[in-house]
Amino acid sequence: MDTKISNISSNDISSVVVRFAGDSGDGMQLTGAQFADTSALMGNDIATFPNYPSEIRAPQGSVYGVSGFQVHISNEKISTPGDDLDMLVAMNPAALKTNLADLSPGKMLIVDTDSFTPKNLKKAGYSANPIEDGSLESYRLIAAPITSLTKAALLDLGMKEKSMNRSKNMFTLGMVYWIYGRDKKHTVDFLKKKFKGKEIIIEANSRALKAGNVYAENLELIATTYQVRPAKLKKGKYRIIMGNQATAWGFIAAAQKANKELFLGSYPITPASNILHELVKHPEFKVKSFQAEDEIAGVASAFGAAFAGDLAITTTSGPGLALKGEAIGLAMMTEIPMVIVNVQRGGPSTGLPTKTEQSDLLQAMYGRNGESPIIVVAANSPSNCFDMAYEASRLALEHMTPVLLLSDGYIANGSEPWLIKTLGELPDITPRTVSKLKGWTPYTRDKDTLAREWAIPGMEGYEHRLGGLEKNVETGNVNMDPTNHEEMVKIRAEKVKRVENDIPELEVEGAAEGDLLVVGWGGTYGSLHTAVMSMSSKGESIGLAHLKYINPMPKNTAEVFSKFKKVVVCELNTGQLYKILHFAQPGHKYYKYNKVQGLPFTGSELIMRFEQLLKEEA
């Protein structure tokens, strides 16, 4: 795997703080030191903070015997071992007990489940197993049987059990190396030198390192490094929320508000699966989560549930969206409301499943046969996933059309403070359920929005047939008449366009007019906001317009763009919104800034590009 120094995959600060904690015999110092040395060799600045137990050999498994080693690595100059942990590795219950207070909710926690025995739990002072009692729910818990996996990897070496156990720190290090894209080579060389002549120990440790690395790869573990630093948080009650969790909750809220049952048809795929993981937990809100046999059945079952009157959604990532295209077209054609969530990852094809990218925008907009416009919206931060899932549901139910919600691996797995929203403070959602039978046909429309009236199986007198074949504009019967078809194509497009009357205007941050407007969409908001605000506060004539509604766009988009001399479109692809803007918003001078490395933008690279654009003559 490619391991360039920039691969810390974080936001503008590009730094990561990891603490390894275990029993004093678990080799945590060596493990932490290897992580630090490898990172230094890859060009990072590092700062470390070892923390030994006061007793040299405190009783094994006790809280006094916990040894820790904290490592701070960064692309930029750093001077401290870091305050906020991004990851805690706890090799036993005592290590968890003594270190958990330093880990914020939403951050990554690796534990060795094999060490959470009743005996060790008791020694650490736990009355119940924290892995099982739900008390670790707010963390990104990776509960791995590290000891037994290490043993399994070394089984044929003929070693004693105790000796095999000593390599579990290398297994753990292998996992951490995968997550942060570190090269194993330095550590393998180190082991060869340190254990020179003891071939079996070199083999055991190198093998454990590789096994841990492969294990993390197979689990598709993703680093959580999302950081946004909004200027100032509003007063109120907060919780830390992860993007995919927020997405799931947004749908639950929307279903409750709309007085609908929520149906999810889904097939597991990285990095979207944990929306499914979250929703299966909530039958108490009448959430029906159906794990289907494939991506197509995921969307098809959601469509079937929507036809029967549920708020129906399907969740996926890029390759899955490709498979769902035909069924989304059917929902568009039959004007059935549903929401498709695409948590984007690096593409094309299987691509980079654990990395972030924004390269599915064109697929979201145009990835269906025929003239097939649908609403496309994008969440811009972990907490905004809640709002956009809610909004996608509202638009689907009120405008009778599929809505595609774009998220991405970066915000989906990232977390941030969320100002808690209760049901009462959310806007109303009024599904367009038909109420007057007289004169009704399946294509009776609202004259303003053009949304058709929804009759649901079980409703007496409204029995009707829908389908993928073109229908008569009035009766809804199958119709192949040329002019009727053209009229229906135009109505479906116009219906989506008129959604612009029902969405908020585009806001500008920084300068409201001037030299350079930065335009972005989706998960790049945190990076773009930080860069633009830092330049704007220094007096540069720069503003930011970040799009959450991509199809249709807010009505004032053209007006916002026209107030700037240059518009630079920044995306984690080769220029997909850039392409769309040329015909959706013509008449502006567009520049672009793109990155396709599976990584978010860093602040410094953005600022460099913006400064260059400000300097250049128009």
Place this chain on the structure above:
Amino acid sequence: MTENKKYTHKDMASDQEVRWCPGCDDYVILRAVQKALPEIGRNKEDIVFISGIGCSSRFPYYMNTYGMHSIHGRAAAVATGTKLANPDLSVWVITGDGDALAIGGNHTIHAIRRNVDMNIILFNNEIYGLTKGQFSPTSYLGQKTTTSPFGNTQPPFNPGELAIGANSRFFARISGNRPKEMASLFIEAEQFKGTSFIEVLQNCVIFNDGAFDLFNKKETRADNQVYLEHGKKMIFGHDSNKGLKLNGLEIEVVTIGENGITEEDIMTHDAHDPNPTLHFMLVRMKNPIVTGVIRSVKEMSFDERFVGQMKEQLEASKGIIFDDLVNAGQTYMLD
């Protein structure tokens, strides 16, 4: 719930002109369904027909119930969502051999495996009709079609083998020209809670005319088809003197009165036997073929399991509202 209304077959027909080729067995199936529905004790607003793509899949347009003409191969998946969204509906899937066994094979086997309470009617004509005569997954080896001018080289599926292999709890087979038997079979299928899979041997007059003549035609039917009924002897033949007898791992055709064979020696059909071995042997028979309800074994349906589990959880967490969810666990105030 309102009291069930009384219907005739005419109430079940929509105002749309039926557009299958003259002489197609699809007309027979449509009439049989329209005859069966008034007998199932359901209001028509609670009945949904969901189809895929192909000649057969135009079916929902001709029914005066709710209907969805979906996309190729996906009807079973769409219907699964419909049934889970509203388990009170009577859900019917209309599909063909290309739709259910080629492009939609995955959804078919998984619907059967889960045992979703719905009725799948497979119009098997052993050919692609709508796309003009290409071979299908049930076309026989050597069959000459638009895409196999020198004979089909792809060995076929036997839908019965496939269904029972996927743990089908209800499998039936019927000739496409026996409307009376068909209607009673559809009623039985609807009353069965679980996936009822019904293969109709449906003649395509244009591209594969006569494919089932030996089994379906009045003149030859009796000697080449055994219509099975639960609890009855497997006796057939023009003179009702032939029967099926188990001989080791083979089913053999014997004649009553010959070689000392008496009616006692003929097998009695047990459609309710949970062990599928004999059912599997029966559906594999080439001549005579067996028809009727071959397998009907009660087991909780998927929607019952699914809804049951949800009800349990709902009960266990009574009174919980959305605001409890967002306020649970770690929260903090910013002033």
